[in-house]
Amino acid sequence: MNDAAGVARAVREALGRLAGEPAGGLAARFTAPLVTAIVAEAADDGWLAPALDEVSRALERVGVPRGRQFVLLGSSASEGASASPVGARAQAVRLRESLSLTAFAHDPAV
Numbered sequence: 001m002n003d004a005a006g007v008a009r010a011v012r013e014a015l016g017r018l019a020g021e022p023a024g025g026l027a028a029r030f031t032a033p034l035v036t037a038i039v040a041e042a043a044d045d046g047w048l049a050p051a052l053d054e055v056s057r058a059l060e061r062v063g064v065p066r067g068r069q070f071v072l073l074g075s076s077a078s079e080g081a082s083a084s085p086v087g088a089r090a091q092a093v094r095l096r097e098s099l100s101l102t103a104f105a106h107d108p109a110v
Helices: 004-018 048-061 085-099
Strands: 036-041 069-074 102-105
Touching (some): 004 048, 069 085, 085 102
Parallel strands (some): 036 069, 069 102
């Protein structure tokens, strides 16, 4: 699955399945608008932005405003150029611009 609409749909469906869990879904897990970190691998294959957008929208629906969310992108130099710390920083910039969501790149060497 590499098209943005398909990724968004799959994430939306997965998040929707959480509502049927005994714990009651995202609303039960996020009971106050705290600062929330979304940790993700710094992949640049077309699925990351739509997936993060769906997660962010779901958090907004349960009361965590976008301004209280941020993305922490992990990277590893052994996983190729797009997952390197430099690639992760570039991906964080793209996410900030496209999603209006604060994003930081973690450099494992620091």
